[in-house]
Amino acid sequence: DGGIxxxxxxxxxxxxxxxxxxxxxxxxxxxMYWYRQDPGxxxxxxxxSQIVNDFQKGDIAEGYSVSREKKESFPLTVTSAQKNxxxxxLCASSIDRLGTYxxxxxxxxxxxxx
Amino acid sequence: AxxxxxxxxxxxxxxxxxxxxxxxxxxxATPYLFWYVQSPGQGLQLLxxxxxxxxxxxxxxxxxxxxxxxxxxxNLRKPSVHWSDAAEYFCAVGAGxxxxxxxxxSLTVIP
Numbered sequence: 001d002g003g004i005x006x007x008x009x010x011x012x013x014x015x016x017x018x019x020x021x022x023x024x025x026x027x028x029x030x031x032m033y034w035y036r037q038d039p040g041x042x043x044x045x046x047x048x049s050q051i052v053n054d055f056q057k058g059d060i061a062e063g064y065s066v067s068r069e070k071k072e073s074f075p076l077t078v079t080s081a082q083k084n085x086x087x088x089x090l091c092a093s094s095i096d097r098l099g100t101y102x103x104x105x106x107x108x109x110x111x112x113x114x
Numbered sequence: 115a116x117x118x119x120x121x122x123x124x125x126x127x128x129x130x131x132x133x134x135x136x137x138x139x140x141x142x143a144t145p146y147l148f149w150y151v152q153s154p155g156q157g158l159q160l161l162x163x164x165x166x167x168x169x170x171x172x173x174x175x176x177x178x179x180x181x182x183x184x185x186x187x188x189n190l191r192k193p194s195v196h197w198s199d200a201a202e203y204f205c206a207v208g209a210g211x212x213x214x215x216x217x218x219x220s221l222t223v224i225p
Contacts, residue, residue, distance in 0.1 A: 006157075040123075042204070042217035090157055100208035101165075102148050105157035 002027045006091050006106035012114050013078070013085065021076045021109045023091035029104070030097045032074035036060060037088040037108075046089075049074055050097040078111060086113050118207050120216035127195050128224050135190040135219050137205030146208035147188040149179055152218075153201045161203075164188065175199070197223045 004025045013019045025032065034046040045058030049068040063082025068074050078085045088110050092103040117140045127133055139145060146165050150158040162173025169181040179190045188205060200223045205216040 004157075040217075043215045088155075092158075094213075098208075098211040099213045100146050100211070102146070102160060102163055102206075102208065103158075103213065105150075105159070107157040108155070110155070 004091055004093055004104055004106035006089075006109050008109060009107070011109055011111045013111060014114060016080045018077055018079050019111065021078070021089055021091075021111070023074045023076065023106060025072050025074075025093045025104075027093055027095070027104060028071070029093035029095050030071075031094045031099055032068065033092040033094070033099070033103065034058075034064070034066065034074070034076045035090045035092065037090060043090065046076065048099075085111055087111060118205055118214045118216040120203075120205055120219050122219045123217075124220045124222070126222040126224060129197050130194050133190075133192045133195045133199070133221070135203050135205075135221070137188045137190065137216060139186050139188065139205075139207045139209075139214075141186075141207060141209045143209070144183065147179070147181060148206040148208070149173065149177070149188075149190045150204045150206060151175075151201050152204065158204060161190070195221075195223055197225070199223055 007022045031050045033048040035043040044060050046064050047066040049055035065077045090108050091106040094103050119138045148163045149161040152158045161177050162171050164171045164181050172178050177192050202218045202220050204218045207214045
């Protein structure tokens with residue numbers, strides 16, 4: 001079945017470390033997105049990519065980086081510059097570049113700083 | 115500016131009771147409208163969507179939603195709630211080249 005796979009489901013990071021969250025889709029969707037979810041704050045857009053080798057900052061891009069070398073993959077790196085990285089991270093994709101037909105979501109990665 | 119408002123942060127209903135979750139949007143034209151559900155620790159699952167046509171749309175798990183242009187609303191309803199419906203519900207709007215989420219409504223179901 002087609003879908004979005006996020007790994008790992010749980011991730012622990014030490015202070016000062018960079019960590020990379022994986023997101024893979026086999027839906028042949030053009031666009032991919034990364035959201036951060038904190039209790040009571042809904043979903044906040046970190047980065048998005050509409051085509052391979054191109055990506056745009058969202059509302060809270062500071063301390064994060066992404067790449068889109070392949071259509072099916074959109075990894076997110078949480079750098080040491082992100083001061084409060086503990087959160088639930090969701091990857092999504094949309095069939096078109098604008099995303100107006102809706103998103104398909106992965107099951108999320110919970111990142112905890114220890 | 116476009117926006118999506120879910121006025122109820124948290125709702126508690128008894129099992130078997132009816133449910134209505136409110137969603138209002140701000141956009142000049144008719145947007146594409148969605149409802150998603152999120153169980154704890156999981157991603158978001160699409161419940162239903164409205165693009166055009168019949169303003170009453172049916173979704174999965176017995177949910178339905180009605181688009182009311184005059185009220186800029188897209189409220190989610192279910193006639194009889196089950197304990198497994200306890201989750202977070204998000205309204206979303208596709209407008210122009212952007213996609214906006216509401217802040218969510220948390221649903222608690224009591225026996």
